[in-house]
Amino acid sequence: MHSVSRPIQILLVLLSALLLLYPLFGEALAGNAYDYWLQKMTTVMILAILAVSLDLLVGVAGMVSIAHAAFFGLAGYTVVLVAPEWEPGNLWILLPAALVIAALASLVMGLLIIRTSGIFFIMATIAFSQMIYYIFHDSDFAGGSDGAYLFSTPETMVMGRSLLDLGDRLTLFYVTLISLLLIYLLLRIVLRAPFGRVLIGIRENEQRVRALGYNPSFYKLSAFVIGGTIAGFAGVLSAIQYQYIDPSQVNWHLSAEVLVMVILGGLGSLYGPILGAFAFEGLHYTFSSFTRHWQLPMGIVVIVMVLMLPRGIAGGLEWLSERLGRRFEAPAPSARKPTEEHRAAEQHND
Amino acid sequence: MDPSFILIQTLNGVQYGLLLFLIASGLTLIFGIMHIINLAHGALYMVGAYLAFWLTGYTGNLFLAIVLALPLAVALGIAIERFLIQRLYERDHLDQVLLTFGLILVFDALQSIFWGNDVHGVAVPALLSGSIALTDNLNYPVYRLFISAICLAIALGMYVLIQRTRLGMIIRGGASNREMVSALGINIRWVYTLVFAVGAALAAFAGMIAAPVSSVYPGMGSTILIICFVVVVIGGLGSVKGAFLGALMVGLVYTWGTVLVPQFAGAVVYALMAAVLLWKPRGLFA
Numbered sequence: 001m002h003s004v005s006r007p008i009q010i011l012l013v014l015l016s017a018l019l020l021l022y023p024l025f026g027e028a029l030a031g032n033a034y035d036y037w038l039q040k041m042t043t044v045m046i047l048a049i050l051a052v053s054l055d056l057l058v059g060v061a062g063m064v065s066i067a068h069a070a071f072f073g074l075a076g077y078t079v080v081l082v083a084p085e086w087e088p089g090n091l092w093i094l095l096p097a098a099l100v101i102a103a104l105a106s107l108v109m110g111l112l113i114i115r116t117s118g119i120f121f122i123m124a125t126i127a128f129s130q131m132i133y134y135i136f137h138d139s140d141f142a143g144g145s146d147g148a149y150l151f152s153t154p155e156t157m158v159m160g161r162s163l164l165d166l167g168d169r170l171t172l173f174y175v176t177l178i179s180l181l182l183i184y185l186l187l188r189i190v191l192r193a194p195f196g197r198v199l200i201g202i203r204e205n206e207q208r209v210r211a212l213g214y215n216p217s218f219y220k221l222s223a224f225v226i227g228g229t230i231a232g233f234a235g236v237l238s239a240i241q242y243q244y245i246d247p248s249q250v251n252w253h254l255s256a257e258v259l260v261m262v263i264l265g266g267l268g269s270l271y272g273p274i275l276g277a278f279a280f281e282g283l284h285y286t287f288s289s290f291t292r293h294w295q296l297p298m299g300i301v302v303i304v305m306v307l308m309l310p311r312g313i314a315g316g317l318e319w320l321s322e323r324l325g326r327r328f329e330a331p332a333p334s335a336r337k338p339t340e341e342h343r344a345a346e347q348h349n350d
Numbered sequence: 351m352d353p354s355f356i357l358i359q360t361l362n363g364v365q366y367g368l369l370l371f372l373i374a375s376g377l378t379l380i381f382g383i384m385h386i387i388n389l390a391h392g393a394l395y396m397v398g399a400y401l402a403f404w405l406t407g408y409t410g411n412l413f414l415a416i417v418l419a420l421p422l423a424v425a426l427g428i429a430i431e432r433f434l435i436q437r438l439y440e441r442d443h444l445d446q447v448l449l450t451f452g453l454i455l456v457f458d459a460l461q462s463i464f465w466g467n468d469v470h471g472v473a474v475p476a477l478l479s480g481s482i483a484l485t486d487n488l489n490y491p492v493y494r495l496f497i498s499a500i501c502l503a504i505a506l507g508m509y510v511l512i513q514r515t516r517l518g519m520i521i522r523g524g525a526s527n528r529e530m531v532s533a534l535g536i537n538i539r540w541v542y543t544l545v546f547a548v549g550a551a552l553a554a555f556a557g558m559i560a561a562p563v564s565s566v567y568p569g570m571g572s573t574i575l576i577i578c579f580v581v582v583v584i585g586g587l588g589s590v591k592g593a594f595l596g597a598l599m600v601g602l603v604y605t606w607g608t609v610l611v612p613q614f615a616g617a618v619v620y621a622l623m624a625a626v627l628l629w630k631p632r633g634l635f636a
Contacts, residue, residue: 058444064443088394093405112624116632119387119443120583120587120632120636123579123583124580124583124623126579127623128620130620131617134615134616134617134620138612138613138615139614140613158521178381253572281512293463295458296454296455296460299452299455299458300449301452302455303434303449304451306452307449310441320597
């Protein structure tokens with residue numbers, strides 16, 4: 001599952017190209033709705049960044065965290081609260097500040113819970129992320145339950161000139177798309193590196209990884225902080241897009257929805273959760289277009305998905321791609337889980 | 351701060367803690383015995399509260415409503431276990447999280463469809479609507495004392511059931527070795543169904559008796575679920591004794607937190623949890 005087969009690679013490149021070129025053909029295709037879809041897709045890509053970073057924790061390292069929205073929202077709040085009220089903030093200050101806060105929060109939370117596992121870990125992540133939710137919900141400094149506004153889009157000054165106008169929807173669309181692609185490629189590289197191999201090994205058998213002389217807690221904590229920081233990056237983009245933040249963006253319900261995106265797309269495949277974000281939001285859009293109670297069909301979809309399709313979209317695509325591969329008699333490089341584990345072991349022995 | 355004020359806040363804290371115990375004990379039992387994490391446990395609390403509100407509207411009496419609603423809650427618990435949870439025993443915790451999250455979405459939507467999104471109140475039964483004079487000018491509502499008494503009685507009953515009866519022995523056996531218990535000729539599937547139904551009924555019952563005090567509103571299940579996670583994390587997974595002590599601690603800390611630091615009322619219980627985790631990383635009794 002950790003190397004992507006050729007047909008899927010081609011599909012992913014095609015989908016990325018489609019997104020990249022949307023502004024060219026979008027107006028002809030969607031007409032008046034062009035602008036709406038441009039913004040909608042920016043939102044979905046931000047969620048996809050959140051989902052792919054959660055996949056690093058859940059799918060790769062086997063840590064089921066339901067705290068991801070906490071880092072997303074914490075970074076968003078940092079942007080909104082640190083930005084000066086009456087003039088545009090400086091992105092080169094706001095972005096690092098938000099990322100540092102998200103990283104610190106995930107480090108502190110991680111230090112408290114990384115040694116636990118299973119259900120205890122799940123419960124502790126929900127509980128701590130709700131602590132952050134209640135801090136924003138109950139207190140005045142961030143607008144309480146009403147939320148807070150970002151009054152002007154942060155500026156991107158480089159040597160006295162504005163590099164990008166993030167307030168422009170098209171610019172933000174491309175910034176988000178390129179960020180998503182870069183983060184995906186970065187995580188792919190991380191997975192191929194020894195660091196990623198150890199993480200996969202921890203998911204498969206933590207005791208054995210320990211016996212090989214690695215310290216699983218260190219690797220899990222690092223993954224937790226990397227994931228939390230990327231979630232924070234998504235939170236910064238979201239704050240810039242909506243210029244508004246409220247406690248619902250820190251709530252564990254968002255974390256659980258992102259987890260659904262990860263599973264819907266395909267656990268541990270990295271590209272799957274990105275497709276999952278699009279699929280989830282597509283379903284959300286479809287259901288809410290004909291009922292106010294979109295949660296009912298969505299809940300049923302989630303239940304049926306868990307019972308019937310545990311491997312998600314990526315699982316389906318891999319099955320298709322393997323059949324395609326057999327038809328053209330090309331070897332389909334699909335590494336099995338145990339092989340990964342052995343490879344991690346071998347690498348250590350070298 | 352005069353002593354009677356302290357007494358009242360402490361009584362409130364104990365009452366809230368005992369109510370939390372009813373819900374958290376189901377959560378911890380379902381984990382301890384079935385190894386299932388049930389996010390929909392809070393939704394069952396909400397269902398109980400709404401059933402109490404709905405049936406009290408029809409019958410005019412909360413007690414009658416509870417008598418009618420309890421079998422419904424048990425049936426709901428059995429149905430969820432038989433049709434959904436049972437397929438998850440051999441599966442990953444992740445699948446349990448997702449499926450029960452799906453259930454939350456379904457229950458939230460149904461609540462909104464059947465009862466709308468308004469906040470409702472439930473009248474305290476006439477029999478218990480009075481208050482007891484603590485001092486010359488301070489009264490304490492009888493209904494809150496009644497909640498505490500009922501919860502204490504149930505806690506005691508659970509202790510006797512689990513520690514002193516044959517059924518309790520089977521349950522404890524099932525928790526430590528499932529295969530061995532079924533090898534001894536005991537139908538462990540029924541034990542699991544029973545435990546889940548009892549847990550569901552406890553959560554729903556807590557919602558019913560809490561309805562007059564806390565009112566009935568959308569999202570109430572989610573709030574209580576998280577607080578109960580804190581209780582279970584503090585007490586240690588699977589430990590009923592831990593859930594009892596954890597619930598009392600959380601109830602008292604929450605109530606006093608609301609009085610002393612209202613700005614951070616929601617956050618103090620988590621600070622307590624963090625402190626416990628620093629001291630005992632797996633909870634007090636695990």
